Amino acid sequence: MTREFKNRVRERFGRAADGYIRDAGFATGDDLNTMVELLQPSSDDNMLDVACGGGHTALRFAPLVRSVVASDLSMVMLKKAQEYVSEEGGVDNVIFREADAEDLPFPAGAFTLLTCRIAPHHFPDVPRALSEFHRVLRRGGRMALVDTLMPSDPEVAEWHQEMERLRDNTHIRAFTEEEWTEMVSAAGFIIHETVVVEKTHDFPAWASRGGMSRNDISELNKLFVEAPNKVQDYFQIETFAGEVETYTDQKLLIYASRPPKK
């Protein structure tokens, strides 16, 4: 990961940290419940949550596992996450590390469980991150990844990419389900299940969370309002008096594991 891009990520998430901690979509969400159901965490598990953001995944899993290491590229985000986890209370088995998903500072086979939720679209080199996930997971270890799904229609996908980049200059790209399964398999994982979960975003909260100016939000609103019909349909864009109220995108959850020892 280049230093320039990394600094951009840190700057953006440092600025937006509070918004991420408080965001209801991150704190709760069907994808988080599905992750727990599929991974079946136990008190024997040592878990790594990569790109932990506000710490919501770490906090959800902490009571269910032995320990959680939560890593993120942004120190500001980590401190906020630490604050959030300690305020929400009840757990003392979460520790924080500033780390790059593409160069993880953990020995091989250190974890039995790995999660990475709604973050890979910020990674410049997803295959490299996946290879690191594979390395730090013990054989037989389980992994759940969640990220925004790239729409399969090229026109909708192109609009989505433009929209995400306009909102967030640390957005690299989302991937289709086919691309994801190919990358995860190529990294050496066995894929057990993929689940698509819809996520409805409150537009004003979602747009302002990244620290956009009023002017930029109005540009983003215009892009949504003027989107072609098939984009409007795909993202179920709801407007009132020219203002976007909500839109819905899809998250792909991949449940996979590192093959056990033969």
Added chain:
Amino acid sequence: MKNVNDELLQILACPQCKGPVELVEPQGIVCRACQLVYPIRDDIPVMLIDEAMPLDES
């Protein structure tokens, strides 16, 4: 340094060479192989290659 005890060091490695690291106070977390020191800020190890300082053995 309540966050950086022995057990936790066991699940830390140098992000560059993936080899073992050790806690050397007051500098931080040291990788002898790479001759790098990773700083600790507010009890959180900064395990980024770019942020590491050359190890001064003197």
